[in-house]
Amino acid sequence: MLQVLAEELPNIQVCNFYISWTGSLSCQKVRSEKSSCVIEFDNDSLATLSLPNGTYLVPCELHYKQNGNMVAVRAQMDETASLINSLGADLLSDAGVLFTTEPLQNVMVGQNITAQCKECHSQVYPNICFSRVLPLPSLDWDHSSEGWFCHLHGDDGKNLKPTSMIPGQDDCFYSELFFLLNDCYLEHMSVDCNVNNTILCKACRNSLGEHLKPSLKLWTHNIEWIDSNGQIAYSKNVSDILLRLFHNIDKDNFGVNCRIALKTQSPLMYLFLVTMNTNQKLLLSHLDSNNGGDKTLTDVVNGEQNSNKRTKQDKNCDLKLRKVFAVKLLYQVKIGDDEETGLWQDDVDVHILPCCKSFFERVKSLLDMSSTLLPSDVRTVNNMIVGYILKDTI
8 A cells, every 4th residue: 555745845846755655565666757656666566646737747767765665756846837836825825724714703692502522422511502702812813802892881981991701601712722611501511520620521531621610611622512403513623723823823923933832731741833834735645535533644645545546457556646735844742841941931932822631632643643654864853853734635
């Protein structure tokens, strides 16, 4: 089985292919054709990587570097196609990520909605009716600031008074990482609360949040909201949340790479993320389906089994590649505080984001899986690991 990850770099007119396989085959030759890349193995079999429309190579025999069951190849892209792709990248800088979804205030205020566990889909609290739903002040102030002030009446009508950030009985406040509710809901929720104040789904024991009197925090990656018609009003996976965080920070960064440090308290750990390219174009094998969860690179390339076309001799295969947009980044994990974490906390350009352990672990797992498709000699840069967060396929 072949696994393929290719990076398009139109600015320098090259495409880097990283090809891995199972078994004891050895690569004998690699050549590029206008719309494909062909690998010849020592058992006389051929693997043809068919490129998507809009990606064209300069035909020639290619130099390659083999390390075990992985080959790294650099191919020259057609100059005209490279120019078009480069212009397209600027126009589609947020391709695959739509942040124009209806605000939660419009879908969660004044109607009965149900909170349910995203893992097992069991109801956590049915038929909640909120009178006020507000985004918490966070990285995205564009939609946060106005709702956090109310106009006073009488002589003070021209003044603004800040409202409390402790939710009332009919309030739901939210950020990218959690929903904040009044803890009056706890006794009626189908959950257990342990000695560490962790809120667990009664059905599957999934961690749903924590109890911080007088409020409840419910994790956005583990809770989904269902409206009165049975339709999903809110459901976000870890990739969606990360992309939103990058988007909110990057739009105000003025060309500086986005830097985020996810931080857990128990145990104290940091996951430091630095974006390299927020609109990296990748070529991967066909994505056959999307189950609504986090899409990893290995999920995508393993979809190739249904899209490989083999000859009758079952030796040659034609693998169709599909274009994907992703955020390419560097990451590293730190356990406990040290001099480097101190520098992060002192740097105004590093955004320290406290998060729960389950979110931290899922982000790390997502990145670890993406890095396995890279050769060891390009997997690390300056003691940090290269990883990808997929946006969407086009």
